[in-house]
Amino acid sequence: QVQLVESGGGSVQVGGSLRLSCAASGKTSSIRFMGWFRQAPGKERLGVASIDSAGKTTYADSVKGRFTISQDNTKNTLYLQMNSLQAEDTAMYHCAAGRYPSGVDLWRGQYNYWGQGTQVTVSS
Numbered sequence: 001q002v003q004l005v006e007s008g009g010g011s012v013q014v015g016g017s018l019r020l021s022c023a024a025s026g027k028t029s030s031i032r033f034m035g036w037f038r039q040a041p042g043k044e045r046l047g048v049a050s051i052d053s054a055g056k057t058t059y060a061d062s063v064k065g066r067f068t069i070s071q072d073n074t075k076n077t078l079y080l081q082m083n084s085l086q087a088e089d090t091a092m093y094h095c096a097a098g099r100y101p102s103g104v105d106l107w108r109g110q111y112n113y114w115g116q117g118t119q120v121t122v123s124s
Helices: none
Strands: 002-007 010-013 018-026 033-039 046-052 057-059 067-072 077-082 091-098 118-123
Touching: 002 091, 018 033, 018 091, 018 118, 033 067, 033 077, 046 067, 046 077, 057 067
Parallel strands: 010 118
Antiparallel strands: 002 018, 018 077, 033 046, 033 091, 046 057, 067 077, 091 118
């Protein structure tokens, strides 16, 4: 089993920045890729960014050029640097990890482990 714990969420004004972190523990050697998803109230959970063990990254169109996903394998920690935040970025952000990639990087069905989430609120 793998445990994921997110941190770094908060309230920020439009145009501001936040850095989310996700600490992984347990059987982390089984993880082949990780990602960030977000879910706004009343909406489905959607992929934001993913990264695989080789460092290949994928981003949703809505965050390209503004968000950066990275990982520190020595610390078993995943990051999401979020810049130029907009009101529509407001959501609960969840970290996820998977063992068997499907080739569709932001498909939530391939992720085996999920964190509880950290809230990001962007206001004008």
